[in-house]
Amino acid sequence: xxxxxxxxxxxxxxxxxxxxxxxxxxxxxxxxxxxxxxxxxxxxxxxxxxxxxxxxxxxxxxxxxxxxxxxxxxxxxxxxxxxxxxxxxxxxxxxxxxxxxxxxxxxxxxxxxxxxxxxxxxxxxxxxxxxxxxxxxxxxxxxxxxxxxxxxxxxxxxxxxxxxxxxxxxxxxxxxxxxxxxxxxxxxxxxxxxxxxxxxx
Amino acid sequence: xxxxxxxxxxxxxxxxxxxxxxxxxxxxxxxxxxxxxxxxxxxxxxxxxxxxxxxxxxxxxxxxxxxxxxxxxxxxxxxxxxxxxxxxxxxxxxxxxxxxxxxxxxxxxxxxxxxxxxxxxxxxxxxxxxxxxxxxxxxxxxxxxxxxxxxxxxxxxxxxxxxxxxxxxxxxxxxxxxxxxxxxxxxxxxxxxxxxxxxxxxx
Numbered sequence: 001x002x003x004x005x006x007x008x009x010x011x012x013x014x015x016x017x018x019x020x021x022x023x024x025x026x027x028x029x030x031x032x033x034x035x036x037x038x039x040x041x042x043x044x045x046x047x048x049x050x051x052x053x054x055x056x057x058x059x060x061x062x063x064x065x066x067x068x069x070x071x072x073x074x075x076x077x078x079x080x081x082x083x084x085x086x087x088x089x090x091x092x093x094x095x096x097x098x099x100x101x102x103x104x105x106x107x108x109x110x111x112x113x114x115x116x117x118x119x120x121x122x123x124x125x126x127x128x129x130x131x132x133x134x135x136x137x138x139x140x141x142x143x144x145x146x147x148x149x150x151x152x153x154x155x156x157x158x159x160x161x162x163x164x165x166x167x168x169x170x171x172x173x174x175x176x177x178x179x180x181x182x183x184x185x186x187x188x189x190x191x192x193x194x195x196x197x198x199x200x201x
Numbered sequence: 202x203x204x205x206x207x208x209x210x211x212x213x214x215x216x217x218x219x220x221x222x223x224x225x226x227x228x229x230x231x232x233x234x235x236x237x238x239x240x241x242x243x244x245x246x247x248x249x250x251x252x253x254x255x256x257x258x259x260x261x262x263x264x265x266x267x268x269x270x271x272x273x274x275x276x277x278x279x280x281x282x283x284x285x286x287x288x289x290x291x292x293x294x295x296x297x298x299x300x301x302x303x304x305x306x307x308x309x310x311x312x313x314x315x316x317x318x319x320x321x322x323x324x325x326x327x328x329x330x331x332x333x334x335x336x337x338x339x340x341x342x343x344x345x346x347x348x349x350x351x352x353x354x355x356x357x358x359x360x361x362x363x364x365x366x367x368x369x370x371x372x373x374x375x376x377x378x379x380x381x382x383x384x385x386x387x388x389x390x391x392x393x394x395x396x397x398x399x400x401x402x403x404x
Contacts, residue, residue, distance in 0.1 A: 098280045160330040163349055171282050191332070191347065191363045194203045198286055201207025 006046055013050040020062060022072030025052060029079055052076060053083050060087060060107070064100050074110050081111055085118055092136050093168065101171045105140040116141045124149050128161040136168035143176055151187040162189040166196050202241055202367065206272045209245025217253065220246040224261050232262075235367040237374065239263060244271045270316055270374055287315040290381035301345075302334035309335070309358070314377065316370065318348060318361035326353045333360060339376060344369045 009028070016024035029052060036043045059076065063069050077084045088104045095101045108115045120142065123134045131153060139146045146169075154162060166188065169177055178200045181188075188196050205223070208216040223242035226233040234242070243263055247254035258268070275284045296311040298321065309321035327333070327350045337344040346369065351359040365373070 096282055098282055101282070159332065163330055167283075174277070194363055195349075195361070197203040197207055201204075201210045 002042075010046055010049045013052075017050070017052065017055050020059075020070065022059075022070055022076055024072075026072070026075040026079060029076075053080055056080060056083050057087055060084075060091065060104075063107070064091075064103060067099060067103065069103070069107065069110070074107070077107065078111060081115055081118075084108075084111060085115055089119065089122075089133055089137060092171070093133050093164075095171065098171070101136065101140070105137060108137060108141060120145055120149070123153070128153075128157040129164075132157070132161045132164040132168065135165050136171045139169055139172045139176065139180060143172070143180060146180060147183045150184055154184065154187040154189075159189045159191060162192040163195065166192055166199060170199050202238060202370075205238065205241040205245055209241075209248040210272060210274060212249055214249055217246065217250050220249065221253070221257055224257055235371070236263075237367040237371040240267055240371075240374070244268055266378060267374060270377055285315075286317040289313055290315050290377050292377075292380040294380065296337060296376075296380065298335045298337045300333050301336050302332070314381075316362070316374065316377070318351070318359065320357050320359045322357050326355075326358055329353055332363075335360075337373070337376075339372070342372065344373050344376070346373075 009031075013025065013028040015021075016028065028050065032043045032046060032050075056077070059073055063073060085108065088107055092101060092104045095104065108119070116138075119134045119138050123131050123138055123146070125131075126134075135146060135150070150165065154165065157165075165184075166181070169180055172180060181196045181200045185193065185196060205220070208220065220242045223234050224239050224246060232239060239261065240263060243254065243258045243261060246257060247268075258265075270287065270290070272286055273284070273288055291313055292311070296314060298309045298311055300306045300309070305325070307323045307325045309323040311319050311321035313320045329350050329352060331350040333348045333350060335346050335348055337346075345366070346362050347364040348360040348362050351361055353359070
């Protein structure tokens with residue numbers, strides 16, 4: 001009986017995900033937690049089969065295609081903050097359009113202050129490559145911290161990360177971008193400074 | 202150089218006197234500032250103060266043709282994050298450049314180039330962000346530049362210049378005018394919005 005109920009539960013949850021019925025998914029995940037509390041270990045095999053985390057990229061891409069965050073989607077993403085931050089950070093670095101960047105920043109903002117703090121921690125402590133990828137998002141969420149943290153970090157980074165930093169900052173709104181680049185200018189590698197000036201003016 | 206171009210883009214009227222100074226200053230019978238900087242100053246001055254700019258350019262000895270390769274104005278309403286700095290120039294024949302800073306150097310065949318960078322195909326592909334020292338051979342003289350690799354696709358590799366001697370940049374300008382004809386005006390509207398797809402940045 002338990003096997004059949006589990007299979008039906010997984011099937012319905014998968015169907016909710018594929019039909020983008022977002023409000024049903026947190027409900028399914030919450031039900032799993034209730035069952036887990038009553039019968040510890042019984043849901044371990046169900047979670048990966050529902051595959052909410054694997055579908056996270058699909059959900060975010062769907063939001064970017066439609067230009068809006070669907071009802072209930074943030075509730076699911078809030079259940080997987082680490083994976084959401086990771087995907088959004090990488091996706092931000094490949095965005096070519098301002099609206100996409102704004103939408104991704106909104107997702108992180110909606111996740112709450114913890115998400116911004118986590119990004120700031122990455123900016124402050126992660127290795128150059130990983131840290132540089134957070135600059136674009138953090139410049140939208142907390143520009144004053146970019147100005148505070150980045151000069152010291154740039155001094156430890158290779159030239160390629162300086163280039164990445166300037167490109168990440170190109171997604172910031174024009175006035176904020178110019179202000180940040182001006183504040184960082186002396187810390188930027190000499191070869192990358194012409195690119196920074198291009199982004200300022 | 203980049204700062205002078207930025208003054209023009211920003212229409213910084215307070216810079217008019219400085220731009221005129223760069224354009225006009227002579228020492229005996231020679232211009233004090235390099236040709237390339239004077240051209241950039243002339244282009245900026247034409248944006249900052251067109252009437253004065255036209256008057257000064259006429260007396261500057263700069264060939265009007267040399268002014269045709271100019272920085273483009275960014276479209277403030279465009280949703281594209283990175284807009285072309287210079288109009289794209291399709292060359293009448295591919296230009297060959299050789300890398301000089303790698304353990305295994307290679308040749309790049311370049312069909313499109315402008316003062317900001319270009320796109321070329323070669324036997325090797327490098328990761329975006331790699332620094333390249335490039336040498337373009339032109340008869341007995343060369344143009345040397347440092348460039349950063351941008352998007353690398355199977356058939357082509359985009360690169361952006363980050364450092365070039367001003368005299369060499371002037372030679373590149375002349376070469377582009379000789380091989381490229383008139384630049385194609387960059388229009389961000391030509392870059393269609395493909396939702397959910399990754400946009401490939403262009404130099």
